[in-house]
Amino acid sequence: MRRRFILEPGTAFLNHGSFGATPRAVLAAADRWRSRMEANPDRFMRQVLPSALRAAATRLARFVHAREQDLAFVENATAGMNAVLRSLEFRRGDEILATTLTYNAVRQAIREVCRRTGAKLVEAAIVLPVHDEAALLAPLERKLGKRTRLVVLDHIASPTGLIFPVRRIAGLARARGAKVLVDGAHAPGQLALDVPALGVDWYAGNCHKWLFAPKGCGFLWARRSAQGEIHPPVISHGYGAGYTAEFDWTGTRDFSSWLATSDALDFFRRMNPSSVRAHNHRLAVDAAERLAAAWGTPLDGPPGLHGSLIAVRLPQTLQHRDARQLVARLLARDRAVVAINPIDGALWARISAQVYNVPGDYDRLRDAILKMRD
Numbered sequence: 218m219r220r221r222f223i224l225e226p227g228t229a230f231l232n233h234g235s236f237g238a239t240p241r242a243v244l245a246a247a248d249r250w251r252s253r254m255e256a257n258p259d260r261f262m263r264q265v266l267p268s269a270l271r272a273a274a275t276r277l278a279r280f281v282h283a284r285e286q287d288l289a290f291v292e293n294a295t296a297g298m299n300a301v302l303r304s305l306e307f308r309r310g311d312e313i314l315a316t317t318l319t320y321n322a323v324r325q326a327i328r329e330v331c332r333r334t335g336a337k338l339v340e341a342a343i344v345l346p347v348h349d350e351a352a353l354l355a356p357l358e359r360k361l362g363k364r365t366r367l368v369v370l371d372h373i374a375s376p377t378g379l380i381f382p383v384r385r386i387a388g389l390a391r392a393r394g395a396k397v398l399v400d401g402a403h404a405p406g407q408l409a410l411d412v413p414a415l416g417v418d419w420y421a422g423n424c425h426k427w428l429f430a431p432k433g434c435g436f437l438w439a440r441r442s443a444q445g446e447i448h449p450p451v452i453s454h455g456y457g458a459g460y461t462a463e464f465d466w467t468g469t470r471d472f473s474s475w476l477a478t479s480d481a482l483d484f485f486r487r488m489n490p491s492s493v494r495a496h497n498h499r500l501a502v503d504a505a506e507r508l509a510a511a512w513g514t515p516l517d518g519p520p521g522l523h524g525s526l527i528a529v530r531l532p533q534t535l536q537h538r539d540a541r542q543l544v545a546r547l548l549a550r551d552r553a554v555v556a557i558n559p560i561d562g563a564l565w566a567r568i569s570a571q572v573y574n575v576p577g578d579y580d581r582l583r584d585a586i587l588k589m590r591d
């Protein structure tokens with residue numbers, strides 16, 4: 218499997234979570250789209266692109282059990298989240314409910330909306346390690362109030378890999394009249410996804426993380442009744458012409474990553490998505506349990522609340538260290554790539570498992586951390 222990727226040899230790549238890694242076959246497909254475009258840009262943009270883009274959207278929509286007309290490509294999950302957050306109208310006193318694990322870029326977008334409108338960001342505190350799903354749901358339920366206009370929910374929390382019970386939380390939110398925006402940056406590919414069944418209003422996802430698409434490929438799904446009030450972050454010719462018309466063209470760009478989504482889905486399907494998910498989950502959990510045993514520290518939560526991402530607390534003697542320096546040192550000295558995140562004053566190493574990983578990759582991280590600890 219490793220040979221199907223162009224990852225540099227000799228490096229243990231345990232951070233699929235941040236940016237993904239694209240297989241050779243999918244990169245080649247994107248290259249073919251680029252060559253087709255450059256052979257006659259005018260013909261491509263005017264005659265080939267519109268239907269090719271919708272065909273790719275149709276493939277992706279089917280994969281997440283959605284209707285093609287409810288799904289549009291965006292650059293990445295951040296862009297999808299911004300499209301919704303910055304389109305909605307808030308008034309002074311309205312509350313936007315998120316959690317302490319919300320991805321920081323999205324928190325910043327919420328803060329900007331609050332600054333502009335007088336709305337207030339309310340954060341439900343998620344305390345690690347969590348012991349069950351209720352520890353993810355109850356803090357949000359407690360903070361849901363009469364003023365909550367919007368709940369912003371990570372499907373899979375970035376620093377930990379914890380899977381939030383989106384359907385249950387969406388049910389509570391909607392019963393109280395709040396709308397729900399889900400940040401599914403990590404979910405497509407890592408979870409079996411039926412987006413409309415979640416009962417949310419908007420769902421932003423990435424294809425370049427766990428769906429094997431080239432970088433710069435995300436999507437925004439909107440339930441039909443929630444499409445009219447949403448516009449892309451960049452307004453262009455399609456303004457007022459409907460949801461997909463507005464998002465499909467936001468100015469000239471390289472469309473190859475969006476168009477290669479079909480090839481990414483082919484790559485995934487050939488491996489059998491449910492086998493890949495089961496394999497990655499087992500690999501991640503086994504590795505995390507071995508790291509936790511060697512370091513004498515806990516996992517962020519039970520294995521059942523995870524897909525292929527999981528966080529383990531670093532040993533006590535490394536807790537005062539700078540996370541960025543640790544990451545840089547692991548890369549330079551030990552050729553191990555891992556995310557280390559400070560959460561509530563403690564440092565956690567987040568590992569990922571993807572089809573190119575083997576158990577020895579995690580041993581490299583384990584031993585490097587033990588060496589630094591001593």
Ligand SMILES: Cc1ncc(COP(=O)(O)O)c(C=O)c1O
Pocket residue numbers: 234235293294295296320322323371373374375376400402403423
């Ligand atoms: C929960 C969450 N949201 C958003 C993002 C940002 O993804 P992108 O840079 O592709 O927009 C990430 C990236 O790790 C994430 O974990």
